Amino acid sequence: MRIRPFTLIAVAVALVAGAGAEASSTAARGVGFELKRTSISPQHPTFDAERKIRLHYGFAATHAVDLRIEVRRAKGDKLVRVYRERDARPGGRLARVWNGMTRHGGVADDGRYEFRVGPLGGAMKYAGRFRLRTHVFPVDGPHGTRGAIGEFGAPRSGGRVHEGFDIIADCGTPLLAARGGEVKKVGYDPVLYGYYVLIDGLKTSQDYFYSHLIAPPAVGRRDRVRTAQYVGRVGKTGNAASTPCHLHFEVRVHGDPVDPEPFLRAWDRHG
Template identity: 45%
Template sequence: MGFLELTGAPRCGSRLARLSFRILLAPAAAALAIGVAALAAAATTAGALDPNDMRCVDGCAGRQTAGVGSRIAITGDGLATVSEVEFRGRSGSVAATPTATGRHRLTVDIPFGALGGRPVVVTQGGRSASVPKLLRIVSRTRLPGRNSFDILDTDVGPRHGFVDDGRSYRLRYRFRAYGPRTVRVRLIHSGTVAHSWKSRGVVPYTAHRIEWRGLLANGRPAPPGRYRFQVKSPHHKPVRAGKFRIFTGKFPVRGPHSYGGPTQRFGAPRSGGRVHQGQDVFAPCGTRVAAARGGRVQARGSDPVLYGNWVVIDARGTRTDYRYAHFLHPASVHQGERVRTGDEIGLIGKTGNARSVGCQLHFEVWPHGWNHGSPVDPLPILKRWDGWS
């Protein structure tokens, strides 16, 4: 009788022995896996030092141009353990301790004796990495005054749009200053402020963007007219920063067209004692028709005798309704649907009584709402829209 038999332990070749061996190994394997994961995490952290950008934030003569004593910000990854930043000096390097550190950003003041070049960040563990951007150090006499504020460049786009077309208008600007400034941007229309933005701690020499969605404070579409941006900092006069224009409406026929003759005009006599309540615009069948003004679809239908496929859309924020008729197919928008200025609503056709005349759009303007009061002659409005769109 062997020792295993005396102790009651199972033989090595048995299933129970193999199961016991696996049970004994399980905690060790788990501990090993945890250790490997910790080592991997440590290795990842150790290899994550990656400064990838730099800019001056106080005492600046440019985005990467500063003087001794100026403050710069270095951004990237793995910067939380950085203990010093080394700058090129006349004989070796000159080190400075960061004024603030975080995982993705640190700030440091440029020490006396620094000559510029690519700063090097050094961690507590001795790892180091160079910033890819070149720092240029100039005499402090070349830095702007502490209260200075000068616009360097601006850009506005788009340059024109339409009431309730859903587009946004953007301003990009850069300015020159000693350090971060409070900046107020105003959007001016007809001598009044249509919208304003105020930002504190705005960094100089960096492109900043403002976006306006074409809406008033109450959420309604902004009125037509000329708009301009102004940029201002405290104790400085506002600076014009670009302008754009919003037009009242968009010409609905999006292709070559003509206005026909006298029989296509508003008020022209029709059979049965009727008169023409709109203006016909001839264009090839299949030409796209856009909503002249954004709003909501009030009605749509198909009339085989007179209007063919038609739709009525109101002008948001007004009482005016617009009727479009003779579409090739039923309107592509449905009752209650929200429509933006310029959205496609159908195609030029010759349905209804246009089948004997030719491909056209019949367009009506109802200033007090469709079938309320009387329509007005749309030709002057159409020609005005035609002139700018």
């Protein structure tokens, strides 16, 4: 059969015109997509924790499809991250890990997020909601404050000021890394801090300092630490011998101590 060049061009133009969004959504509608068995783990997802934030899901469809998976901020419905699963097969159990990073390479803020899943070009389905935390409260047990004397900026002997915030807890209470990162320094300072550990927070300009530990920290210099990882126990070493057992906690921004109390109160509320 002979086809005249003009006819060929017309066919090609028609094909290109039909390959837009309308064609793919028609295809998506045609697969009978249905989202099934969704769940999110762990129950309290935390940035850079040992357990990754994971959406588990399955779906029904007439054949394999390309899927779009979205992470959206619940407030304002802002798109935070998009994934594509090529040629996903219906019927099985699938999983998508989100590392807590935005599509612009920053750490997502604390708050509520949701997963959505749908066939590429088709309607997105709600797949579950969760609260992301970027930090945890560092004292893992009953705790309290020391009042004014334990606050940031309180006067200390020799004209010093208090560069951290004191959290009272029973000696031996586990201490958790408020934020993951790399251990910058561990040591023993008999004059002030006793046993201490300094952690350079991952993807933040903040360092986190834990002191008066009961014994040497459970992590060593250059160790990679995850958010909420056990790093030691509350004690009263250094100049804390005559005080109730407590954690002297500091947040340093580019090396300079800032008042950690607002952070601690926010992390504590999360429970």
